[in-house]
Amino acid sequence: MRTNDVMLQTATKVVTFIILMFAVHIFFAGHYTPGGGFVGGLLTASAIVLLMLAYDIETVKKIIPFNYVMMTATGLLLALGTASASIFFNVPFFTHAYDYFDLPLWGKTSLHSAALFDLGVYLVVVGVTMTIIQTIGEDE
Amino acid sequence: MALQILLNFFLAGVWMFMTNAFTPTGFAVGFIVGLLLIILMRRFFSYRLYTSRIWAVISLFFLFLKELILSSFSVFKLVIQPKLTIRPAVFELETELTHDWEVTLLSALITLTPGTLVIGISEDQKRLYIHAIDFEDIEDAVSSIKNTFERAILEVSRP
Numbered sequence: 001m002r003t004n005d006v007m008l009q010t011a012t013k014v015v016t017f018i019i020l021m022f023a024v025h026i027f028f029a030g031h032y033t034p035g036g037g038f039v040g041g042l043l044t045a046s047a048i049v050l051l052m053l054a055y056d057i058e059t060v061k062k063i064i065p066f067n068y069v070m071m072t073a074t075g076l077l078l079a080l081g082t083a084s085a086s087i088f089f090n091v092p093f094f095t096h097a098y099d100y101f102d103l104p105l106w107g108k109t110s111l112h113s114a115a116l117f118d119l120g121v122y123l124v125v126v127g128v129t130m131t132i133i134q135t136i137g138e139d140e
Numbered sequence: 141m142a143l144q145i146l147l148n149f150f151l152a153g154v155w156m157f158m159t160n161a162f163t164p165t166g167f168a169v170g171f172i173v174g175l176l177l178i179i180l181m182r183r184f185f186s187y188r189l190y191t192s193r194i195w196a197v198i199s200l201f202f203l204f205l206k207e208l209i210l211s212s213f214s215v216f217k218l219v220i221q222p223k224l225t226i227r228p229a230v231f232e233l234e235t236e237l238t239h240d241w242e243v244t245l246l247s248a249l250i251t252l253t254p255g256t257l258v259i260g261i262s263e264d265q266k267r268l269y270i271h272a273i274d275f276e277d278i279e280d281a282v283s284s285i286k287n288t289f290e291r292a293i294l295e296v297s298r299p
Binding site for chain 2: 003004006007009010011
């Protein structure tokens, strides 16, 4: 007799959105409060892992058709590009720039190029974690 | 139901544009005006008003709180007895609920009230297997769940 996972699956449908929302919040909160790219990436990966637990790997691959190896490469390129962009401005490697902008919805906001580096970290963490888990999970 | 809520938000937005009041207050006034119009036009909808469903959700919440307190006291009385005279049993509950979220909600409510615990759902989602810590007879337990939670959930989900 197979078990009926209706309760787990229905709860997962709701909870996944909350976890992903929280991951985005943690990612953007990293500059002034605890959080950042690494934790945000791990939270995103945990949401996808929860989906894989509730359904199965093939279904989740259809739902979220990302190539995680390419995602890791993109994240590394983004981090390296952000770090080496400082060369064009005659400042040392890894020097970050920031300024205050008047955005229409947020008002006066400080935009920092470290956020792009963090986005690279985020992509690498999600890609590596999901690659590891998928590779182990598909192993027969 | 969802269409009515969306229409109400849309009417509130239209009201904000008409009165040129892009504030939370303007939105609230527009929402109330839209709700009155939807109540006026309720016979055009094939489903009942969404306010009655929201009321059903609120009453289900308070029913759950009441059951939680009552069953907590009964389990508390079992725990402080010097002699353990409980008769645990697993019984089967035939449910009329069909949707996934209804079955999930019913299982969660049964599990969250002390004394009863859902240990499995059958493959065709027609039966719940429930473990009760102390029960007199099956009909009693089944009918109490059916009369409280299942009826309240049906009240929420009926069109």
